[in-house]
Amino acid sequence: EEKKEDVKEETHKKEDCKPAVFIPVDRLPEIQEARLRLPILAEEQVIMEAVRENESVVLCGETGSGKTTQVPQFLYEAGYASSGGIIAVTEPRRVAAISMSQRVATEMNLPGRVVSYQIRYEGNVTEDTKIKFMTDGVLLKEIQKDFLLQKYSVIIIDEAHERSVYTDILIGLLSRIVPLRNKKGLPMKLIIMSATLRVEDFTENKRLFRSPPPVIKVEARQFAVTVHFNKRTQMDNYTGEAFRKICKIHRMLPPGGILVFLTGQAEVHSVCRRLRKAFPYRPNREHTDSMETDDLKKSKRAKKKNVSLPRINLDSYSALPVDEGDEDRQAGVDEDDDDDDDGSDLELELGDHPESDQEEKADPSIPLYVLPLYSLLAPELQAKVFRPPPAGARLCVVATNVAETSLTIPGVKYVVDCGRVKKRFYDRVTGVSAFKVTWISQASANQRAGRAGRTEPGHCYRLYSSAVFGDFGLFSEAEITRRPVDDLVLQMKDLNIEKVVNFPFPTPPSSEALIAAEQLLISLGALEEPPRRGRLGEMERARLSCPITPLGRAMAAFPVAPRYAKMLALGRQQGCMPYVITIVAAMTVREIFEDFDRPAGSEEESTKMAGKKARSVQMRRLWAGQGQSLQLGDLMVLLGAVGACEFAGCTRQFCEENGLRFKAMLEIRRLRGQLTNAVNAVCSDAGVYMDNKMAPPTESQVTFLRQIVLAGLGDHIARRVQAEELLDPKWRNGYKTPLLDDPVFIHPSSALNKTLPEFVVYQEVMETTKMYMRGVCAVQAEWIPRLLPQYCHFSVPEESPAPWYCPLSGRLKCQQQSTFFRVSWKLPAVEM
Ligand code: ADP
Ligand code: MG
Numbered sequence: 001e002e003k004k005e006d007v008k009e010e011t012h013k014k015e016d017c018k019p020a021v022f023i024p025v026d027r028l029p030e031i032q033e034a035r036l037r038l039p040i041l042a043e044e045q046v047i048m049e050a051v052r053e054n055e056s057v058v059l060c061g062e063t064g065s066g067k068t069t070q071v072p073q074f075l076y077e078a079g080y081a082s083s084g085g086i087i088a089v090t091e092p093r094r095v096a097a098i099s100m101s102q103r104v105a106t107e108m109n110l111p112g113r114v115v116s117y118q119i120r121y122e123g124n125v126t127e128d129t130k131i132k133f134m135t136d137g138v139l140l141k142e143i144q145k146d147f148l149l150q151k152y153s154v155i156i157i158d159e160a161h162e163r164s165v166y167t168d169i170l171i172g173l174l175s176r177i178v179p180l181r182n183k184k185g186l187p188m189k190l191i192i193m194s195a196t197l198r199v200e201d202f203t204e205n206k207r208l209f210r211s212p213p214p215v216i217k218v219e220a221r222q223f224a225v226t227v228h229f230n231k232r233t234q235m236d237n238y239t240g241e242a243f244r245k246i247c248k249i250h251r252m253l254p255p256g257g258i259l260v261f262l263t264g265q266a267e268v269h270s271v272c273r274r275l276r277k278a279f280p281y282r283p284n285r286e287h288t289d290s291m292e293t294d295d296l297k298k299s300k301r302a303k304k305k306n307v308s309l310p311r312i313n314l315d316s317y318s319a320l321p322v323d324e325g326d327e328d329r330q331a332g333v334d335e336d337d338d339d340d341d342d343g344s345d346l347e348l349e350l351g352d353h354p355e356s357d358q359e360e361k362a363d364p365s366i367p368l369y370v371l372p373l374y375s376l377l378a379p380e381l382q383a384k385v386f387r388p389p390p391a392g393a394r395l396c397v398v399a400t401n402v403a404e405t406s407l408t409i410p411g412v413k414y415v416v417d418c419g420r421v422k423k424r425f426y427d428r429v430t431g432v433s434a435f436k437v438t439w440i441s442q443a444s445a446n447q448r449a450g451r452a453g454r455t456e457p458g459h460c461y462r463l464y465s466s467a468v469f470g471d472f473g474l475f476s477e478a479e480i481t482r483r484p485v486d487d488l489v490l491q492m493k494d495l496n497i498e499k500v501v502n503f504p505f506p507t508p509p510s511s512e513a514l515i516a517a518e519q520l521l522i523s524l525g526a527l528e529e530p531p532r533r534g535r536l537g538e539m540e541r542a543r544l545s546c547p548i549t550p551l552g553r554a555m556a557a558f559p560v561a562p563r564y565a566k567m568l569a570l571g572r573q574q575g576c577m578p579y580v581i582t583i584v585a586a587m588t589v590r591e592i593f594e595d596f597d598r599p600a601g602s603e604e605e606s607t608k609m610a611g612k613k614a615r616s617v618q619m620r621r622l623w624a625g626q627g628q629s630l631q632l633g634d635l636m637v638l639l640g641a642v643g644a645c646e647f648a649g650c651t652r653q654f655c656e657e658n659g660l661r662f663k664a665m666l667e668i669r670r671l672r673g674q675l676t677n678a679v680n681a682v683c684s685d686a687g688v689y690m691d692n693k694m695a696p697p698t699e700s701q702v703t704f705l706r707q708i709v710l711a712g713l714g715d716h717i718a719r720r721v722q723a724e725e726l727l728d729p730k731w732r733n734g735y736k737t738p739l740l741d742d743p744v745f746i747h748p749s750s751a752l753n754k755t756l757p758e759f760v761v762y763q764e765v766m767e768t769t770k771m772y773m774r775g776v777c778a779v780q781a782e783w784i785p786r787l788l789p790q791y792c793h794f795s796v797p798e799e800s801p802a803p804w805y806c807p808l809s810g811r812l813k814c815q816q817q818s819t820f821f822r823v824s825w826k827l828p829a830v831e832m
Pocket of ligand 2: 069406
């Protein structure tokens, strides 16, 4: 009896809040079969019921349990996309947004115009889109356009455990948007998905949800993973250690894929290269060398270098020379980018290889199919990891952290974990940033180990001791606590969230970081000046709730950091806008030049790289120009490089010949288009267009550009220490900045490293062997008090030079001495 009533109520509820429909999906039989094996399928009812009955639901499930691929399908089938609303899924990484949309499209047998993706510059969204995968940043931008997100019926926040800044902000905003939508009779659902069980920051947070959302756990069918710790921890050469471990596994252990976790792209390539050398593809040991060379010729790399890979004696692999210096040498070249010719797309056809019988014994003659995987690897190369390896070969994926949770690689039985991750660290006060390799958390280490037990029991080899593991933090910190938040604060102010301190962050950023952000925005003119009077407490409070100015609104419309947005806002005069757009676009892309200091694979390669480097240095000098244009420094180099590249049609060949990263150039082109549109949208009479045959700026334009750059980077100013002030030799050629106690330097590769101008502004300070400024531009001392009065102290007119009458203008004028705030640099007098 009771049951019947329950059912009635159910149906009633169903009619109430959502269509009780079932939208059929026509899946291929093999797809359907694979789906049924996913643990999440067993929970479909529970999940859908929870979603139906609650505005917000938290879903936890091991990586690979089917959250990302299946939940959008459950919702689709239940009709959440049938009455016009779109099902949105946000991912912290572009990689995941693209590959997951493709996977779901394939599973549902639907085209990309129905199951689509949208990332910063590209996407395939259409009128017909029903399921839309996107990066979290993209959804945040959409909230600015339509706070209620009326296009969407469901928002799924995926990978919430990663605690990326945008994900955190989205959850905060959605905790308000969802109830608002439902109150207005426009039903909307929020699903937060996490790969770990640590969700208290979302559920127990009273500021977020009034009543904690239900947490549904999906039990994954996880096989036992035996964890092996190293006795000793390799402190420096963990890539060498990883290489040795892989060789050992491949040589001695039964079939099964290997997944290796390293920290960055350079390490991934270095290990891939060594593995390919150690285990060259050889379908059959009896094959002659000439055949092997034939095979190799098919590959791009062999074509280029025309070398045959050396054979190695498998019995002496452990005696292979240890590769020192695997770390990324150059700062700033992180996982970002690349299409280098490291052979990431090296693919050898295995030919018809006689099926090796799956005997449970290692056979070193089995080829090792080595694939790199990192976030910015081209999607088509990335997709390879999901395909089965060539018959008879053992899969070995050498990856960065992306393989930890976002992507599930099938058939992995062995995991090799270096225990580290590369992260960008900022000094909250000084803004100095550095990429550092640090230990992961215990939660991450366990996630990584779990990758080995997806299809059968597996093994995880940790390249560190259990004692070291014991010292790892339990969980990874939220990103928001580790980076500056000026861009977020501006976006939030634009959403009319004035008191950012009161925002329901899952983990709030430190108040220091918030204050620094507001301060920067005030000095850029994006926020109103707080009153200077009043009691201390009141002033403090006012300082943290400054409203946005019209300039701030314009700046918020540009999809770049506030300092750059300010430059765009000032770029309209003297026809400078196209140049400002280009410079900003180029500064936003992390590194436009190829890195010729990376470790080379062979002597031949190293000679080749030296040649390319010489050419690249020469080109940079050419692009920097002379006279006025040289004063624009590294930014002139960026402008010149982009100009030259576009003039040549932005081809891969031009980039390769001139040491530019092709992918970076394409991204700059897209960003220029996007910024051009944004500028035209903000100022309807700007009339800017993208000119691919852009003439170099004139002398007066260059001067103007330098002033614009100064106005945007005003807090990043540095003054060379003069000979007479040189007390400590460590300051030789050093620059003093307002916030740092130590000297910063102009990098040897900078266009200004010979002239060493007195005053410069810089894009950022990166700490490598020394603290180096990146993106340096020379500025004139007399511009500073005029363009950055907010940073200057002016002398009282009566004191230093007395007012004087100017017969020309017929006005009384007075000159003021000014000093640049904390550092008290004397600056030239200005007329008032
Ligand atoms: P979760 O989000 O819970 O980590 P996913 O939904 O991403 O899980 O993955 C579920 C299953 O789908 C995994 O077994 C994974 O191997 C498989 N899968 C995901 N993407 C692909 C793909 N592009 N090709 C083949 N299989 C895939
Ligand atoms: Mg997932």
